[in-house]
Structures are given as C-alpha cells and as structure tokens.
Amino acid sequence: MVHHTMPTSTTSASRASSRISSMRRVARWTMAWAIVGTLAGCGGVPQWPDPPGAPNASPVPQPPLQPPLQPPPLAQPAPPASPAPAVPVTASRSRWTPVPWTELVGFDQDPLHEAWNAWLRSCERPPVPLAALCPEVRRLAIGTPEEQRAWMRERLQPWRIEPHSGPAEGLLTAYYEPLFEARRQAGPGFEVPLHALPEGHGRQRPWYSRQEIDTLPQARALLRGREIAWLADPVDALMLQIQGSGRLLVTEADGSRRLVRLAYAGSNDHPYRSVGGWLLQQGAVRDASWPGIKAWVRANPQRVQEMLWSNPRTVFFREEPLSEFDAGFGPRGAQGVALTPGRSIAVDKESVPYGTPVWLASPGPQVALNRLVMAQDTGSAIVGAVRADWFVGWGAQAGEVAGRLKQPLRLWALWPRGLQPPGSIDQASR
CATH class of the missing domain: 2.40.40.10 (RlpA-like domain)
Structure with a gap:
C-alpha cells in the first residue's frame, strides 16, 4: 500500500x-x-x-512460561440468533x-x-x-x-x-515490513537519506516530486536536517516508501546499534507509479516482481535513477521505538x-x-x-x-x-x- x-x-x-x-x-x-x-x-x-x-543479531527473547489458566465462565448465553435476511445488502x-x-x-x-x-x-x-x-x-x-x-x-x-x-x-x-541496515549519520556506503516531514508540509500540494527532490536546491534545502537515517541502496529506500513502514537496525554515532521502526508520516501527494509497470512498458523485464526488479537493477546500474524517477511519489516517516512486545507485531x-x-x-x-x-x-x-x-x-x-x-x-x-x-x-x-x-x-x- x-x-x-x-x-x-x-x-x-x-x-x-x-x-x-x-x-x-x-x-x-x-x-x-x-x-x-x-x-x-x-x-x-x-x-x-x-x-x-x-552480525549475529539476537532473537526476540521468549516470554517466561506461565502456569496454565482456566477460562472463566462466559456471560449468559446470547439470545437465539435471528435468521439471516434472504436478500443481499x-x-x-x-x-x-x-x-x-x-x-x-x-x-x-x-x-x-x-x-x-x-x-x-x-x-x-x-x-x-x-x-x-x-x-x-x-x-x-x-x-x-x-x-x-x-x-x-x-x-x-x-x-x-x-x-x-x-x-x-x-x-x-x-505486504511486509522491510528490515535494513542503516546509519544515523551519512558516510561512505550509506548516502541515501530517509526523511521526516519537511517544514511547512501541507502548504504546497502536491509537494516536490521525487525527481525534483533529487535535483532542485529549494527542495533539498527544505529537507536539510530532516534526515532520520541513511541507507546504502536507493532501491531499498524506495521499497520502504512503497510499503509505508519498515524496521531499521541503526548504527548510532557512538557505534551502538538499536532496532527502530519507521512509520508512515505523510507523502508529497503525487500519484504512485509502479516501477515494475515502467520496466514492463520499457520492455526491460518480463518479471515485474521485486526479485525481478532487483535482478534488473543489478544488471543496469546506470539506469536506476531513471527507474526511480518514474515514480514521482515519495513518503516521509516518523521514528518509533520497538519494545520487546511491540517487536512481535507489525506497524x-x-x-x-x-x-x-x-x-x-x-x-x-x-x-x-x-x-x-x-x-x-x-x-x-x-x-x-x-x-x-x-x-x-x-x-x-x-x-x-x-x-x-x-x-x-x-x-x-x-x-x-x-x-x-x-x-x-x-x-x-x-x-x-x-x-x-x-x-x-x-x-x-x-
């Protein structure tokens, strides 16, 4: 979604x-x-x-064993069910x-x-x-x-x-929650930002397109300082934006690592365009699934930016902590x-x-x-x-x-x- x-x-x-x-x-x-x-x-x-x-990420700890519980008695039986209506609604x-x-x-x-x-x-x-x-x-x-x-x-x-x-x-x-390695600060190999909502979001609709965000100085200026984390791969960033949420194993500035969730905060209000559909129209692939798209990306690194720009929509996130209990559920x-x-x-x-x-x-x-x-x-x-x-x-x-x-x-x-x-x-x- x-x-x-x-x-x-x-x-x-x-x-x-x-x-x-x-x-x-x-x-x-x-x-x-x-x-x-x-x-x-x-x-x-x-x-x-x-x-x-x-490296050897730890699993979610199992909860302690609990003694068996007997279900309490239910409330009074429900009244006899009414017969279903005979016509569609x-x-x-x-x-x-x-x-x-x-x-x-x-x-x-x-x-x-x-x-x-x-x-x-x-x-x-x-x-x-x-x-x-x-x-x-x-x-x-x-x-x-x-x-x-x-x-x-x-x-x-x-x-x-x-x-x-x-x-x-x-x-x-x-659909699912992607899980990626990330850095809190940009550095070699981690240069793709994931952004929080820009200042003044909502006053201009639609906001700048994906291509404009990458190329226009005024769009980039509005996003400066709004970086939540940095990824290694722009296709991974696109995947997070398409799914609308995800998990990051973030390396902090002090070298510590923690698991966080990125939740949907808003979009630039441009229509979503499928990059798989764009590749099919180009005759570039026959398999437009994500595994097929990633295979094409590996074979055509010089055209990745063109593919990304075919989808003008981008998504902004907010960061949420993940407790041991929350980690067993999705967003x-x-x-x-x-x-x-x-x-x-x-x-x-x-x-x-x-x-x-x-x-x-x-x-x-x-x-x-x-x-x-x-x-x-x-x-x-x-x-x-x-x-x-x-x-x-x-x-x-x-x-x-x-x-x-x-x-x-x-x-x-x-x-x-x-x-x-x-x-x-x-x-x-x-």
Whole structure:
C-alpha cells in the first residue's frame, strides 16, 4: 500500500477487570509466539531475521512460561440468533450476500487462537457494530478452539462479499515490513537519506516530486536536517516508501546499534507509479516482481535513477521505538491498531469496514490459504470489493513472499447476527 500504514493516533486497549487484563497479557504473549511459529511453518516467513550484514543479531527473547489458566465462565448465553435476511445488502463498492457456515471451507481446521490475537487488537478501536462483541472476544482469548468456533457460529453470520458486477473472484497480494541496515549519520556506503516531514508540509500540494527532490536546491534545502537515517541502496529506500513502514537496525554515532521502526508520516501527494509497470512498458523485464526488479537493477546500474524517477511519489516517516512486545507485531494500520503477521489484511474501506473479521480463501499458486483474518489496514492500491493485501511480517523472507504473491481471492465478512450490514460502509467504520 502506499503502502500501508496510514497516519493514526496511538490508542489504548479497552478496559476490562484487573483479572481479565492479566489474562489478556498472558494470552497475547502466548498467541504472539504461536503466530510466529505458524507463519514460519506455513509461509516461510521469519519474524526476526538478521538484516543484510548484521552480525549475529539476537532473537526476540521468549516470554517466561506461565502456569496454565482456566477460562472463566462466559456471560449468559446470547439470545437465539435471528435468521439471516434472504436478500443481499449493497454497499458503495460491494454486495454482501448471507450464506451458511458450510460455505467457509476449512473453518473447522483453522487454528483460531492465532487470529484471536489480531481480534484483540481490533477491540482496541472497534467499529460501533462490532464493539459489543469485544468483552466476549476477550474472555474467549483463553478458550479452546472448539469454544471459539461454537461462539462464532452462534454470534456471527457469514456474508459473501462480491462486486456489483463482474467476476466474483478478486485479487490477493501481500505486504511486509522491510528490515535494513542503516546509519544515523551519512558516510561512505550509506548516502541515501530517509526523511521526516519537511517544514511547512501541507502548504504546497502536491509537494516536490521525487525527481525534483533529487535535483532542485529549494527542495533539498527544505529537507536539510530532516534526515532520520541513511541507507546504502536507493532501491531499498524506495521499497520502504512503497510499503509505508519498515524496521531499521541503526548504527548510532557512538557505534551502538538499536532496532527502530519507521512509520508512515505523510507523502508529497503525487500519484504512485509502479516501477515494475515502467520496466514492463520499457520492455526491460518480463518479471515485474521485486526479485525481478532487483535482478534488473543489478544488471543496469546506470539506469536506476531513471527507474526511480518514474515514480514521482515519495513518503516521509516518523521514528518509533520497538519494545520487546511491540517487536512481535507489525506497524499500526489504518484502523489504528498494530498488525498481526499472517492474520491482518488491508482492504478497500468502501467495501469492508475496519475491524471486521473476514474469512479469506485463496487457492494459490504461491500459498494456499483458508483462514480467519481481520480487516485492519488499507492502501491506495487496494481498491475493489474483493481485494486484500495480506500482512506477512518483516525481513528478507517475508519480502520474498510479498514480492511474488498475486493470486485469486474470495472473501466473506463475519457480521453480528441480527444486525444488518451497513449500506454505507464508511458509517460502519466510525
């Protein structure tokens, strides 16, 4: 997504009793590590890889073992579910049709505890129609998969998401957080700056283009002193800007090293142009994936600047610290909550409200997926009723998955029973 992380304010998790809060902390630690292991097994996505050239970077420390907890009793059973309406509901960019749970192939096999951590995150800023479910979601965080599945079947109605016209099948892509070696000060081999918002940003729209930033003295003067860090490769900087966030292993002026996150702070308001599309138009490549683009760059170093300038859009960042707990999650998405590797997706907000639990099905060819995910982000390239970008984590192997994943997609929204899905998706997201 431009990608993907849009600027949002930091929010606190919803309050519960002290007992529940303690259980949530245990459950979050446990599920965060379960998610990491599962992604590594099913998608080959590492969650703490060494960046290029990093000498023996340490892994995230495991949380201490906790005694087993018994889930507290749930609240009184919900009233009998109202029958699903028999007609589709039309939103601005999609049509929702009620369907039976049997249409969700693989639902009984999905390890729901992995998705529950993403659901807990959504409950930090839930949309109004879904907020009433959050106390039960929190209680079920330490429930069994069977209890979670039974609760979902009782409380939620699946709705197949389709476009108003045309094929019902859409497109699934993936995104990630790049992880690069960086320097706090410019020096030999590290001469590509990453900038914070320039002074007076917003008074001139659009701001200077990428080429103008590189060539006009007045643009460069406005960015002087706004350098957050310096990279070795301008293509890596472009990758960070396209993804919208990333992680840097920064060497400070005193030689110490620390891991930080760069989050999206704003852009120059120019349209995004795909460098892969530009290379295809030039007849320079047949493979416009990121691995294909990097292969072309290695073979054509004299044309790299021309390729970079084909995309006039540039992105500015803000630096955020990474605690041990935060390091197990991605950046904050457009919903304002941290993304969960393998269980968060970016959607078209005119089709699916933020915070909606979604059943995602994609047959491959890269990765076969049938799983519960949460709609927690968006991006300028994510447009259409059946369109999703799957957050796969961070680092080089995650980048390989994200760089190549492009495959068919079907989506089902899981909406509270007895509530009509919104005709205006924007209203549901508030």
